[in-house]
Amino acid sequence: MPKNYNTEEEFLKDYDPSTFEKLSMMVDILMLSVSNEETENYRKTDKKKMSVLLVKRDNYPFKGRWCLPGGFVRIDENLDDAPRRVLKEETNLENIYLEQLYTFGDVDRDPRMRIISSAYMALIDKNRLCEKIGEKTSWFDITLYEESDDIVDLVLDNGSETIKFSIRKILREQTTDRYSFKIVENDSLAFDNPLVILSGLERLKNKIGYTDIVFNMMSEYFTLGELQQVYEVILGKKLLDPAFRRIIADKVLKTDKMKTGGGHRPSRLFTYKKKEK
Amino acid sequence: MPKNYNTEEEFLKDYDPSTFEKLSMMVDILMLSVSNEETENYRKTDKKKMSVLLVKRDNYPFKGRWCLPGGFVRIDENLDDAPRRVLKEETNLENIYLEQLYTFGDVDRDPRMRIISSAYMALIDKNRLCEKIGEKTSWFDITLYEESDDIVDLVLDNGSETIKFSIRKILREQTTDRYSFKIVENDSLAFDNPLVILSGLERLKNKIGYTDIVFNMMSEYFTLGELQQVYEVILGKKLLDPAFRRIIADKVLKTDKMKTGGGHRPSRLFTYKKKEK
DNA sequence: TTTTGTTATTAATAAATTGATAATAAGTGG
DNA sequence: CCACTTATTATCAATTTATTAATAACAAAA
Numbered sequence: 001m002p003k004n005y006n007t008e009e010e011f012l013k014d015y016d017p018s019t020f021e022k023l024s025m026m027v028d029i030l031m032l033s034v035s036n037e038e039t040e041n042y043r044k045t046d047k048k049k050m051s052v053l054l055v056k057r058d059n060y061p062f063k064g065r066w067c068l069p070g071g072f073v074r075i076d077e078n079l080d081d082a083p084r085r086v087l088k089e090e091t092n093l094e095n096i097y098l099e100q101l102y103t104f105g106d107v108d109r110d111p112r113m114r115i116i117s118s119a120y121m122a123l124i125d126k127n128r129l130c131e132k133i134g135e136k137t138s139w140f141d142i143t144l145y146e147e148s149d150d151i152v153d154l155v156l157d158n159g160s161e162t163i164k165f166s167i168r169k170i171l172r173e174q175t176t177d178r179y180s181f182k183i184v185e186n187d188s189l190a191f192d193n194p195l196v197i198l199s200g201l202e203r204l205k206n207k208i209g210y211t212d213i214v215f216n217m218m219s220e221y222f223t224l225g226e227l228q229q230v231y232e233v234i235l236g237k238k239l240l241d242p243a244f245r246r247i248i249a250d251k252v253l254k255t256d257k258m259k260t261g262g263g264h265r266p267s268r269l270f271t272y273k274k275k276e277k
Numbered sequence: 278m279p280k281n282y283n284t285e286e287e288f289l290k291d292y293d294p295s296t297f298e299k300l301s302m303m304v305d306i307l308m309l310s311v312s313n314e315e316t317e318n319y320r321k322t323d324k325k326k327m328s329v330l331l332v333k334r335d336n337y338p339f340k341g342r343w344c345l346p347g348g349f350v351r352i353d354e355n356l357d358d359a360p361r362r363v364l365k366e367e368t369n370l371e372n373i374y375l376e377q378l379y380t381f382g383d384v385d386r387d388p389r390m391r392i393i394s395s396a397y398m399a400l401i402d403k404n405r406l407c408e409k410i411g412e413k414t415s416w417f418d419i420t421l422y423e424e425s426d427d428i429v430d431l432v433l434d435n436g437s438e439t440i441k442f443s444i445r446k447i448l449r450e451q452t453t454d455r456y457s458f459k460i461v462e463n464d465s466l467a468f469d470n471p472l473v474i475l476s477g478l479e480r481l482k483n484k485i486g487y488t489d490i491v492f493n494m495m496s497e498y499f500t501l502g503e504l505q506q507v508y509e510v511i512l513g514k515k516l517l518d519p520a521f522r523r524i525i526a527d528k529v530l531k532t533d534k535m536k537t538g539g540g541h542r543p544s545r546l547f548t549y550k551k552k553e554k
Numbered sequence: 555t556t557t558t559g560t561t562a563t564t565a566a567t568a569a570a571t572t573g574a575t576a577a578t579a580a581g582t583g584g
Numbered sequence: 585c586c587a588c589t590t591a592t593t594a595t596c597a598a599t600t601t602a603t604t605a606a607t608a609a610c611a612a613a614a
Contacts, residue, residue: 005337021352022299025382025393075298075391079382080457103380103395105302105356114352116302116393118380180357210483225591242593243572258581264589265580502561519564520601541561542609 023114027082028070028193029053030101030119030200031091033126034217034230035141048233049141051126052156052197055090056136057190061111066140066156066163067190068197070117083120091133097123097216102199109192119196121203123216144201144236151184152198163187165194208234212251215272223259223267224248300391304359305347305470306330307378307396307477308368310403311494311507312418325510326418328403329433329474332367333413334467338388343417343433343440344467345474347394360397368410374400374493379476386469396473398480400493421478421513428461429475440464442471485511489528492549500536500544501525 031053054066071086073079083098098120105116126139133139140156140163147153147166156163165186181195189197207213214230228244253273260266308330331343348363350356360375375397382393403416410416417433417440424430424443433440443461458472466474484490491507505521529547537543 005340022301023350023352024299025302073300073382073393075300076384078384079380079393100379102377103356105350105395107353107355116350116356118382206487223591240573240575241591242574245592246572260581262590263582265582265591267581267591500562517602518562519603522563523601537610539561540611541559542563544562 023116025073025079026070026115026117027073027079027086028068028104028117028119028191028196029083029087029090029098029122030068030196031087031096031122031124031129032200032204032217033124033129033139034233035139036126048229049143050201050233051139051141053091053129053133054138054140054156054158054189056138058136062190065188065190066138066161068119068193069137073118079118082118083122087122090137091129093124093129097213099213101196101203104192104195106192117191119199121200123204123213125217125219127219142197142201154194154197156189163189165189167194167198204234205236212272215251218272221255221257221259221269221271223269224252225267227252227270300393302350302356303347303392303394304350304356304363305345305381305394305396305468305473306360306364306367306375306399307345307473308364308373308399308401308406309477309481309494310401310406310416311510312416313403325506326420327478327510328416328418330368330406330410331415331417331433331435331466333415335413339467342465342467343415343438345396345470346414350395356395359395360399364399367414368406370401370406374490376490378473378480381469381472383469394468396476398477400481400490402494402496404496419474419478431471431474433466440466442466444471444475481511482513489549492528495549498532498534498546498548500546501529502544504529504547 033051033053035049035051053069055069057063057065057067069086069090071082071089073082077085080100084094084096087093087096087098101119101121103116103118107114109115109117130139138158140158143155143157145153145155150169151166152169153164153166166184168182168184170180170182181198183192183194186194204213208231214227214234217230218227224245227248228239228241231244232239251273252270255269255271257269258266259269310328310330312326312328330346332346334340334342334344346363346367348359348366350359354362357377361371361373364370364373364375378396378398380393380395384391386392386394407416415435417435420432420434422430422432427446427448428443429446430441430443442463442465445459445461447457447459458475460469460471463471481490485508491504491511494507495504501522504525505516505518508521509516528550530550532546532548534546535543536546
């Protein structure tokens with residue numbers, strides 16, 4: 001029988017927080033970048049890949065498996081602050097582009113107990129995180145095969161290990177535009193991490209067209225060729241040079257620096273031109 | 278001191294879920310629709326508005342204030358299932374378009390205790406939910422004033438009550454494209470609901486261009502004029518007729534029904550043409 | 555019955571954008 | 585100095601978008 005309160009204060013003083021069964025909250029971080037193949041004839045060989053940062057679990061559950069970096073949200077910590085803290089702890093990096101991707105909350109997603117996880121997508125220029133990663137942390141290159149209309153196979157590779165999984169895109173009822181994903185096969189990635197990876201790749205693909213987030217993956221100075229390759233690997237298709245240049249013309253700023261040494265005509269270096277207003 | 282386990286099962290059997298402090302999880306539902314002004318000369322008067330469904334709180338905290346419908350996530354319920362259940366409970370509606378919007382998790386967003394809330398956006402044809410709502414539930418028309426470059430004022434009105442609040446868009450550090458919102462003023466809306474509303478309006482505005490979600494707000498048969506008005510109210514600007522018709526040409530199917538009685542040339546009725554493949 | 559007002563719908567053309575090909579530039583490595 | 589490679593821009597065709605305006609068809613007023 002609910003008691004009758006007259007003021008907000010009175011109610012709060014009396015409030016029993018244990019009325020509802022509680023649960024735990026985590027954040028997972030999908031750190032994405034683009035592989036760098038500086039020395040290759042990259043225009044010809046299409047070697048550029050998306051890459052994702054994984055860490056090897058040294059605890060149960062999924063001990064020994066690779067997973068996305070993550071951690072529990074502290075009780076006195078804003079949700080949006082958690083991924084930034086975790087990133088600092090795991091990679092010692094600050095000032096990283098982060099955006100919330102999706103909150104995954106299936107009942108059985110974690111074998112330990114009920115844990116809901118907010119996935120955040122982080123974008124970074126790979127050069128900022130290359131040396132300092134230990135044995136437990138590794139970049140994996142992503143290859144994506146569209147198996148059929150509704151099945152996607154993903155292969156992750158870090159040079160010595162390979163991880164494969166398949167995901168089925170399900171056209172949800174009651175929606176007219178959005179897929180939800182379901183894991184069909186998964187050797188080795190922990191938890192529902194495959195879903196996070198595919199969601200992130202899709203989000204990036206969508207947002208590259210109407211935002212400037214790509215520039216978070218570029219170093220300060222870059223050539224238009226490099227930028228174009230990043231676009232191409234994210235979109236999964238070749239772009240024509242003049243068309244591409246037209247698209248990004250007002251997003252970049254020409255510098256007077258040049259990049260030489262490529263065995264061909266040197267290319268001009270550009271920087272990101274921040275929006276006015 | 279962590280004990281050493283040899284198998285996953287062994288670990289789980291021994292796992293103590295109380296290691297981390299737990300919290301509660303809610304879902305909020307941002308039910309959006311478009312006001313219907315059937316009898317007006319709507320092309321001239323721009324009366325069409327976005328509307329949002331609010332319920333009056335009859336409990337503390339925020340007793341007597343309007344807020345988004347919502348509820349706690351059950352411990353044995355998938356996160357994505359919760360908004361569907363809540364919607365069924367509060368409005369008796371099923372088969373509603375729903376998509377996860379954002380998970381809000383600031384420490385102080387609920388005065389009771391630590392509660393993280395996933396907001397879901399629901400889109401509906403208003404005619405499906407008009408009669409059957411009681412006194413505690415009401416549609417509010419939304420008017421949006423761009424006060425300055427970074428401040429937006431919102432006014433909600435249900436005919437007898439008016440709710441106002443202001444939100445500041447903050448260009449986040451470390452990002453190049455996204456705003457985060459901060460409530461500047463808020464008379465009467467409960468919790469961080471103003472943020473949810475503005476996020477949803479922005480999401481809708483973005484997605485209308487590359488998805489077919491608008492059709493979730495239309496009834497089965499509609500005129501192109503009606504559809505255009507919905508586009509215009511979502512985008513907040515007028516569109517030219519021929520341009521609009523080109524854009525949606527391959528999304529709609531012409532029927533042989535007509536709508537008469539408008540005091541002008543009757544308009545043909547169309548339906549949503551579902552994507553092939 | 556005719557006129558006026560209103561929205562629907564489409565034609566037609568100008569303007570802008572995009573697509574595709576090709577030409578020229580400027581390094582490196584033989 | 586030549587071959588090779590990528591960079592960069594020009595050019596023109598094809599397509600799309602913007603804009604104006606013409607015509608259609610009903611309701612209501614005159």
